[in-house]
Amino acid sequence: MSPTAFVVAAYIAWTLMLIIAIEAVRTLAVLRQGRAANTFLPDGTDISPFAHRLSRAHANCYESFPLVVGPLLLALAIDHPSLTDPLAPWLLAARIGQSCVHLASISLPAVQLRFALFAVQLGLVAWMLARLIPGGFAS
Template identity: 45%
Template sequence: MSTSALVLGLFISWGLFLVILMEACRCYFLIKGRIRSNEFKPDNSNLPPFMQRLARAHANCIEGFPIFGGLLILALVTGRTEITDALAPWFLFARLAQSSIHVASLSVVAVNARFVTFVVQVGIAVYWAWALLLN
């Protein structure tokens, strides 16, 4: 398996982990009687701040999948993973850092750090798109 394929699988698994964590927390709130099943809002806005940040981190991961995952898939189906393999682990590290920071805090320092991790991902994606489409 190429590094790109492994990172794509881990990227998908990270999104899955975030949704499982969110649903486990929601189940906890249901079991404890803190909320009824028909009261959940998609953004968790009626739940504690951690849950709101978790919902946003998950949504952000899913929103990025068509771009980042799509470029990895393009490299895989065209047999050009030599373009994506070297930076794929750095992309994944930046994605994991972004989500983790998002869940942990909304402080100014955290938001700035999260932005830096996103810029890293975008920079990698721009390079991948350029290399895959123009070379």
């Protein structure tokens, strides 16, 4: 498996882990607090600040999926993962880092770090696209 294919699978696994964590938090609320399973708000604000951050971190993953994973899938589809392999692990690291910072805090420094990690992802995606597009400046 190429690094590009691994990163696609790992991104999906990371998103899955976040939703499993959401379900675990909700299950605990049902079991410990007697909450009805059909009363949860989608954004987690009715559970705790952490549950809200967890819901947003998960949403960030699926909202960014086409942008972040799109170039990787394109590279695999055109049989040129060698163009994305070197940077794909860094893309995944920046995505997971962004999620972890989001889970940890919403302080100003944390938000700035989250933005920096998102900016890294955007830069990596732009570079990958430039390499993938025939006649692009990095081909």
